[in-house]
Amino acid sequence: MILQLLVSLSLLGFSSVQGMDETKFKEDVGCGDISPAVDFNWLMTIGKWYFPLWSQMYRLRVASDLLEKPITSFTEYQLSNSCTIFDGTTFKGHGRELTYDVEPLPAGNGITFKAKWKGAIKGTFKYQFTDNKSFVLAVVCWEDGETGWAVMSTNPKLDKKTEERIRMHIMSLGFKQEFIVEENYAGCPDDMAKKNEL
Numbered sequence: 001m002i003l004q005l006l007v008s009l010s011l012l013g014f015s016s017v018q019g020m021d022e023t024k025f026k027e028d029v030g031c032g033d034i035s036p037a038v039d040f041n042w043l044m045t046i047g048k049w050y051f052p053l054w055s056q057m058y059r060l061r062v063a064s065d066l067l068e069k070p071i072t073s074f075t076e077y078q079l080s081n082s083c084t085i086f087d088g089t090t091f092k093g094h095g096r097e098l099t100y101d102v103e104p105l106p107a108g109n110g111i112t113f114k115a116k117w118k119g120a121i122k123g124t125f126k127y128q129f130t131d132n133k134s135f136v137l138a139v140v141c142w143e144d145g146e147t148g149w150a151v152m153s154t155n156p157k158l159d160k161k162t163e164e165r166i167r168m169h170i171m172s173l174g175f176k177q178e179f180i181v182e183e184n185y186a187g188c189p190d191d192m193a194k195k196n197e198l
């Protein structure tokens with residue numbers, strides 16, 4: 001019984017000793033240069049973004065930056081329901097707040113970012129797909145060659161039709177369906193930053 005449990009935990013990407021292992025969620029997808037017609041006037045008016053869908057890799061690295069800890073130090077259970085939001089300048093989640101050092105990309109289709117802790121990895125956040133009214137999908141590429149993606153939405157839950165469109169687009173870019181994470185905001189407090197820390 002114990003052996004079965006350990007095998008199951010290993011398949012989920014973590015062990016009882018080491019925690020999460022991001023190498024299990026690597027995706028060989030390029031950053032791409034797709035630049036959708038983003039309405040930046042609309043984009044800048046949104047005061048709170050949710051992440052109803054994101055890749056396992058981006059989810060892990062945001063948590064690592066928020067908590068200033070290596071990914072191997074926490075488990076899937078601890079990462080669940082992080083209540084992560086972005087208010088336009090600051091990430092809030094896991095009871096912490098984080099402001100990245102950010103610079104716009106020359107093409108105007110995204111940003112470069114880096115957290116301030118010693119284990120942070122610089123990355124780019126490139127817009128890929130949007131309806132200019134409720135969501136933006138971006139592909140994330142880090143300097144160490146890893147890739148991920150995130151959907152920023154004005155609502156904590158996507159409607160079924162929108163979610164289907166986004167999932168199809170994500171997979172068309174080469175990302176794997178099994179690494180899509182649905183974030184659940186149902187149990188989150190009004191002030192997302194007050195959720196208990198890991």
